[in-house]
Amino acid sequence: MAITLPALPYPEDALAPAISATTLQTHHGKHHKAYVDKTNDAVKDGPLASASLEDIIRAARDKGDKPLFNNAAQAWNHGFYWQSLSPAKQAPSAALADAIGQAFGSIEGLGKELAKQGTAHFASGWVWLVARGNALAVEQTHDAETFADTEARPLLVIDLWEHAYYLDHKNVRPDYLKQVIADHLAWDFASRNFEASGTWTYPAMQLTSA
Numbered sequence: 001m002a003i004t005l006p007a008l009p010y011p012e013d014a015l016a017p018a019i020s021a022t023t024l025q026t027h028h029g030k031h032h033k034a035y036v037d038k039t040n041d042a043v044k045d046g047p048l049a050s051a052s053l054e055d056i057i058r059a060a061r062d063k064g065d066k067p068l069f070n071n072a073a074q075a076w077n078h079g080f081y082w083q084s085l086s087p088a089k090q091a092p093s094a095a096l097a098d099a100i101g102q103a104f105g106s107i108e109g110l111g112k113e114l115a116k117q118g119t120a121h122f123a124s125g126w127v128w129l130v131a132r133g134n135a136l137a138v139e140q141t142h143d144a145e146t147f148a149d150t151e152a153r154p155l156l157v158i159d160l161w162e163h164a165y166y167l168d169h170k171n172v173r174p175d176y177l178k179q180v181i182a183d184h185l186a187w188d189f190a191s192r193n194f195e196a197s198g199t200w201t202y203p204a205m206q207l208t209s210a
Helices: 021-043 053-063 066-083 094-104 107-120 173-183 187-195
Strands: 125-132 135-142 153-159
Touching: 021 053, 021 066, 053 066, 066 153, 094 107, 094 135, 094 187, 107 125, 107 135, 107 173, 125 187, 153 173, 153 187
Parallel strands: none
Antiparallel strands: 125 135, 125 153
């Protein structure tokens, strides 16, 4: 078994103009694929060759294997990011909306906090909506750091690396954040994550019979 590159859950042009088809072709087809390929190369013929991506991340963190952790965590983060985006504007479930109201006052308040932290984030990384129990928070991670193997439960994420937006918005990250937050956050996905008992898992390779 190997870690797979999952297909995008929407057509490549479905998020334009916020995120163009050209950006998705490069971001998914080259950047995400490279993380997957490097993870597979690092674990082939070893004890993690048949492990889930989450188990590879945990093992790499425990062993202090930074190259493996970076590639495995980035593969996971990108898989989660594609699911965090939606072509159509969505609304959170009643349960998630209530939690958002308690934590941020309103969904508009949450959007402002995501934009504020995403804009202020220095260099490369991610801005997340996470749940700790039923309490919500917006939190940043740098570089490849991930919530794939932590107690906090990630609900959605926005990629802050330049390759996520530079072709469309140059160095103006706030424009990218504004458009994504206003129109393209996958609240159905976030709601399922909020109401689930555990953390989303990276898609396993689909095995087919001969």
